[in-house]
Amino acid sequence: MAKITRIKASDTSKKEDDEPTITRKKVVVKDKKLEKENRKELKKKEKSEKKKADGKKPFILFRPFVALFKYLRDSWKELRQVRWPNRKATWKMVIAVLLYTALFVVLISLLDIFFTWLFNLILGN
Numbered sequence: 831m832a833k834i835t836r837i838k839a840s841d842t843s844k845k846e847d848d849e850p851t852i853t854r855k856k857v858v859v860k861d862k863k864l865e866k867e868n869r870k871e872l873k874k875k876e877k878s879e880k881k882k883a884d885g886k887k888p889f890i891l892f893r894p895f896v897a898l899f900k901y902l903r904d905s906w907k908e909l910r911q912v913r914w915p916n917r918k919a920t921w922k923m924v925i926a927v928l929l930y931t932a933l934f935v936v937l938i939s940l941l942d943i944f945f946t947w948l949f950n951l952i953l954g955n
Contacts, residue, residue: 887893915923
């Protein structure tokens with residue numbers, strides 16, 4: 831069986847064993863490198879877009895339209911990031927809202943009837 835040893839930078843002594851040793855090697859995954867490079871490129875693009883956007887100000891009459899366009903563009907980006915529920919989850923939520931609403935309608939109606947009866951009793955109508 832092979833003997834596993836750790837080699838330190840300060841360890842200069844030679845081994846006397848003739849058995850082969852196994853050392854740990856750093857394994858670099860290409861996917862992680864590509865992912866880091868993609869993130870860096872995205873950050874660079876965002877910075878360049880910000881510089882372009884901040885560089886020139888539009889004519890005063892066009893500023894509301896530019897602001898509206900930016901708002902719509904950013905809203906569209908946010909909507910694309912939303913994770914929409916499927917049909918089954920949507921119906922579950924709809925039923926929950928309807929039950930919750932019905933429960934409070936009944937509760938408020940009972941309170942209204944009770945207080946009407948109580949005030950009529952107190953006022954003697």
